Amino acid sequence: MNRILADMKAFGTQYLRSRVGTFFALVFPILLILLFGAIFGSSGSSPVTLYVQDVDNSAASHAFTDALNKTNVTTTRAIPSSADFSQYIRDHSINVALQIPSGFQVALAKAQNGTRVTVNLTLAGDQTQSSYGIAVSAVDAVATAFNLQVAKAAPVVNVLPTSVPGLRHLTYIDLFLPGIIGFTILSTPLFGMTAICAEYRSRRYFKLLATTKLSKPEWLAAKVVFHIILLFASVALMVLVGILVFGLKAVVTPMAVLIIIAGTLEFTSLGMALGIFVRDPETGAAIANAIGFPMMFLAGSFFPVDAMPAFLQTGARFLPLTYINEGLRATMTFANDATALVDLLVTLGFAAVFFVVAARGLSWKSK
Amino acid sequence: MGEPVIDVRDLSKHYADIKAIDGITFNVEKGEMFSLLGPNGAGKTTTVEILEGLRDPTSGEARVLGVDVRTGYRKIRERVGVLPQDFEPFDRLQPREAVAYWAQLFDRTLTKKEIDDLISTVGLSDRAETLAMNLSGGEKRRLGIAMSLVGRPQLVFLDEPTTGLDPGARRELWGLIRQLKKEGTTILLTTHYLDEAEQLADDVAIMNHGKIVARGSPAELIAQYGRGSTIVLAGAGEDGLRAVQARGITAELQGVDVVVKVPVASDMRRMLEKLASIDTPLNEIYTRRASLEDVFLSLVGARMQEGVLAT
Ligand SMILES: Nc1ncnc2c1ncn2[C@@H]1O[C@H](COP(=O)(O)OP(=O)(O)O)[C@@H](O)[C@H]1O
Ligand SMILES: [Mg+2]
Numbered sequence: 001m002n003r004i005l006a007d008m009k010a011f012g013t014q015y016l017r018s019r020v021g022t023f024f025a026l027v028f029p030i031l032l033i034l035l036f037g038a039i040f041g042s043s044g045s046s047p048v049t050l051y052v053q054d055v056d057n058s059a060a061s062h063a064f065t066d067a068l069n070k071t072n073v074t075t076t077r078a079i080p081s082s083a084d085f086s087q088y089i090r091d092h093s094i095n096v097a098l099q100i101p102s103g104f105q106v107a108l109a110k111a112q113n114g115t116r117v118t119v120n121l122t123l124a125g126d127q128t129q130s131s132y133g134i135a136v137s138a139v140d141a142v143a144t145a146f147n148l149q150v151a152k153a154a155p156v157v158n159v160l161p162t163s164v165p166g167l168r169h170l171t172y173i174d175l176f177l178p179g180i181i182g183f184t185i186l187s188t189p190l191f192g193m194t195a196i197c198a199e200y201r202s203r204r205y206f207k208l209l210a211t212t213k214l215s216k217p218e219w220l221a222a223k224v225v226f227h228i229i230l231l232f233a234s235v236a237l238m239v240l241v242g243i244l245v246f247g248l249k250a251v252v253t254p255m256a257v258l259i260i261i262a263g264t265l266e267f268t269s270l271g272m273a274l275g276i277f278v279r280d281p282e283t284g285a286a287i288a289n290a291i292g293f294p295m296m297f298l299a300g301s302f303f304p305v306d307a308m309p310a311f312l313q314t315g316a317r318f319l320p321l322t323y324i325n326e327g328l329r330a331t332m333t334f335a336n337d338a339t340a341l342v343d344l345l346v347t348l349g350f351a352a353v354f355f356v357v358a359a360r361g362l363s364w365k366s367k
Numbered sequence: 368m369g370e371p372v373i374d375v376r377d378l379s380k381h382y383a384d385i386k387a388i389d390g391i392t393f394n395v396e397k398g399e400m401f402s403l404l405g406p407n408g409a410g411k412t413t414t415v416e417i418l419e420g421l422r423d424p425t426s427g428e429a430r431v432l433g434v435d436v437r438t439g440y441r442k443i444r445e446r447v448g449v450l451p452q453d454f455e456p457f458d459r460l461q462p463r464e465a466v467a468y469w470a471q472l473f474d475r476t477l478t479k480k481e482i483d484d485l486i487s488t489v490g491l492s493d494r495a496e497t498l499a500m501n502l503s504g505g506e507k508r509r510l511g512i513a514m515s516l517v518g519r520p521q522l523v524f525l526d527e528p529t530t531g532l533d534p535g536a537r538r539e540l541w542g543l544i545r546q547l548k549k550e551g552t553t554i555l556l557t558t559h560y561l562d563e564a565e566q567l568a569d570d571v572a573i574m575n576h577g578k579i580v581a582r583g584s585p586a587e588l589i590a591q592y593g594r595g596s597t598i599v600l601a602g603a604g605e606d607g608l609r610a611v612q613a614r615g616i617t618a619e620l621q622g623v624d625v626v627v628k629v630p631v632a633s634d635m636r637r638m639l640e641k642l643a644s645i646d647t648p649l650n651e652i653y654t655r656r657a658s659l660e661d662v663f664l665s666l667v668g669a670r671m672q673e674g675v676l677a678t
Contacts, residue, residue, distance in 0.1 A: 006471035014459035017498070204451050207421050211449045212472035365421045 003214050007222035015192075015226065025188045025230050029180050030241050036180075036302070037173050037246050048134045051089070051097035053079035058105035065100075067142040073175070074138040089124055095313075096125030096135040108146070131305075134175065137334075173246040176302075177238060178256075178328035183301040184234050185263040186321050189227045191288045193271025196223070197362070198284030201275075206364035217359045224268045231264050255331040255340045262347040263324040269354035270320075276361045300325045320350040370433055372397050372522055372553045373418060378427035380413050380577075387413040389577035390427070395555060395570070397521075400548045402564040403557040404659070405574030406667075407674040411557035412452050414574075415526050418555070419449055432522060445473050448515030448523040452557075453530070456510045458500035462491050465499060465510060470517040477517065489513040489543060505536025512543060522553045529563060530674070541566060559674035561659040571659070573666060580666050585659055592665050593657025595630040598642060602650035610647045629654075 015021050050068060054061045068076050079088050079097060089097050099122040107119040123139055125132040200206045209219065235252060242248030274291065278284040298312060299305070299321035305313055316322045327343025330336040371394035380388045388410040395401040403411045416422045417429050420440025429436050432443045456465055466485055470477045477485070486495045489509040494502060499510060508528055515523055525544065529537040537560075544567055548554055558564055564571045565585045573581045573588070581588055600607050603625040611618045611625055616638075618627045629638050635654070642652065660670070669676040 002474065002476075003472055006468055010457070010460060010464065010468040013464065014457060017459040203455050204453070205457070207416070207419075208449065208451055208454075209472070210421060211419055211444055211447070212469070213444065213474055214472045366416070367422065 004218050004222045004225070007214060007219060008226045011222060012226045012229075015230075021192065024191070025184070026234050026237060029184045029234055029238055032180050032183070033173070033177065033238055033241055034245065036176055037242075048074045048096070048131045048138075050074040050076050050135050050138065051079050051092075051094050052076045053081060053083065053085050053088070053097065053099045055081050055102045056100050056104035057081060060105035060108050061100045064104070064142060064146065067145065068098075068138055071138045071141060073134050085122070086124070094125070096123065096132045098123050098135070098139055173242050173248050174250040174333045175329065177242050177248060177250055178332050179301040179303075179325050180238060181235055181256075181260065181328055182263070182299070182321055182325040183296055184238075185231060185260060185324055186267050186292060186296060186301075188230060188234070189223075189264055189268040190271045190274075190292050191285075192227070193223065193268055194274050194278055194284040194288040195281065197272060197275025197278045198281045201278065202280050207366070210364040216362065216364065217355075220269065220272055220355065220359055223272070224265050227268050228261055228264045231260055235260060250332040253331045253335070253337070253340075255337045255344065256328055259324060259327045259331070259340065259344050259347060262344055262351050266320055266324075266347055266351035266354055269351060269358045272358035272362055273354050275358070276363075295319050295321045298322075320347065323347050323350075369397070371395055372399075372432060373401070373555060374428070374430040375414075375418070376428040378414070378417065378429055379425045380410070380417065380422065381425045386577045388417075388424075391572075391574070391577070391579045393572050393579060393582065395553060397553055398548075398551050400544075400554045400556060400567055400569050402568035402571045403555070403574055404559070404561065404564040404568075404571050404663075405557075406559055406671050406676050408576075409559075409574040410577040411574060412526055415524050415555065415557060419447070419524060420444070445518045446521045448518065448520035450508070450511045450515045450523070450525045450528055452526040454508060454511035456499035456502070456507050456514070458498065460499055461496050462486055462499065462502075462510045462513065463495045466513050466517060469514040473518045475518060485513050485516060488516070488546075490539065503536070505532050505539060508532065508536075508540060509543065512540075512547075516547075520552065522555070523547065525554060525556045527557055527559065529558070529560065537563070559671060561663055561671065565659045573663060575667050581662070588659060588662045589657045592662040594628060594661060594665055595632060596628075596635060596657060597655045597661075598627045598629060598635075598638060599653050599655055600625040600627070600642065600647075600649050601653065603647055607645075607647045607649055610645050611642065614641065614645065616641065625649075 052065055052068070054065060065076050068074050079085070085097070085099050088094070101119065101121070104119050107117045110117045121139065121143065123136060125135065200209075239248065239252060242250075271288070274287050275284075277287060296302070298308070298316050299319040300308075300316065301321065305316045305322065305326075308316070323343040323346040327340040327347065330343065331340035373393075373395040375394065376392050377390050378388055378392070379386065379390050391410075391414065393401075403414060405411055413422065417424050418431050418436055420436045423437060431440075432446055434440070434442050456462075460468065463482055463486060466482050467477055483492070483495075486492055489512050491506060491509055491513065494506055499507060502510065512525070512528070528544070529540050532540065541563070544554065544556065556564075556567060568585060570584055571582070571588060572579045581592060583591065600611070601624050603611075604623050605620065607625045608618055608620050611627065616627060618625050620626070627638065627642065629635050639652075639654070664670055667676065671677070
């Protein structure tokens, strides 16, 4: 235990004294938030594609679809009204789709005349996906607006099912911040550890360490603990900037804390496992880039996985970062801890495997 | 004398294309300064790293402080200090921090005074709060030695501790290494500097191509392989050489100096008298004892400069 603390302290001291490392860990994510926030926050670009089957095909239903398009978080695409709704969703691997039933306009008209009626909108999709929560929020918000304006607050338009208690009035930053945290959980430990492995091998620190009492698991644990502390500092800064600059609503829940810890363990270990193949700084950077960059994009750090083609979405299921991004969005943005728990468990599973591979596979000695 | 501190028997390490060590046997007694001397690629580092438990030998036996290093290095690591070849300290730690850190990796918490003492032992007191990356080459090595000493080891491995340093820094390190020995530490030192082995070691094993080609104290080696002493006619030049050779004396020209070997000590006076009677302009006449350089030349058939063999 003392050895772990001593190693963590020495490592942390060196890390913080190296300005480049500190910049990438603490400042770079903030710059990303400011940059993406400025781009998407102001233009109202929408990340989630919502498929709509407008069976009613009336002025009222068109108005509803238009309103959805005007929210900052969804754009709509049509499903032919003749198609079988469920079948179409399955055939086209659609994540989330809305059905406006026939009789929508009639119901609204009756409501305006004072009759008590309700009309049910069906929102179908994979409830574990963050895009589903976003769509629920958007449809809910529009339905509320319709109820207010058209029907004087009588609950005419009813969204079914509304099992996800999505936060209203989401802005892009709420969807984006969890992804940036995920990006940081990947990049800081992964790029850091492959660089460390390269340095420790080429400067023979591994051999030197092998002559001390510090074991490989202890060395790795020290790096994990340090990176967890660093990640928390980074997340705190990001949230602060998010709140001050963009009016962030998403909150760092206890579940998010657990996911950040598990994710940092996961990527610190992966970085060390990759160190098995790292001989010098060049190979270290190349390996980290080859694994890190595609994963950042494919796992939905910068835009939701659902916006990608179906085969990439399937691929994303195999990427460890996907579960971190998804879990953080679920708990931070949509308060959906049930989904986040699954993501946490998957992340812990990956983390355990990487830790064992790293602690066993990386050799400090030479042949 | 009890069990030797290091006991190596018929040790070999073979790689696919090379026999890095090829059946070497030696032992090192307590308190001794033992030197493995040889050119680059002789197998010095391979030998040392086997003894540090960092590589597995192909065959043979290697025992350090009474344990087989292949299986038991963990039991003795606190009693062994290691300075690896080309040691570079952690760039962004100060010597004081590095020493405290390294001690903790051996489960020792040094007091401030203990740290100060260690830092001052290696002569870094003035530099104790400088980031290691800003230390000179010699200071970095001294920090490495301080780190190797945190556990108060009985045995220290120094793998080419002065390679790449300027002559001044080398001499300073020699002083430090001598001091270590005086305190009773057993030292295994590898080097490709003949003068270093001659100056420091009690016992030298000359290595070449994975084999030990000679073994003994510097004095013994010189007596056995040094082929006596040398008389130097400094500045005598080619005219001098011709004049000497005209008297039937074997000599060779080294630069502008004429060099005459005197293999048997008792011949010395007679040869000096002969040479003194030659009337040729020169700067001075002096005699030189054989050194390990001569030993190496006669054993390996080549001179060694900066670790590289030259014919
Ligand atoms: N891991 C290895 N694989 C193949 N050859 C090696 C390896 N390590 C050392 N050698 C070879 O073994 C020989 C001895 O190397 P080394 O012990 O480093 O010599 P020295 O320390 O005396 O300069 C060299 O020819 C070197 O190239
Ligand atoms: Mg060597």
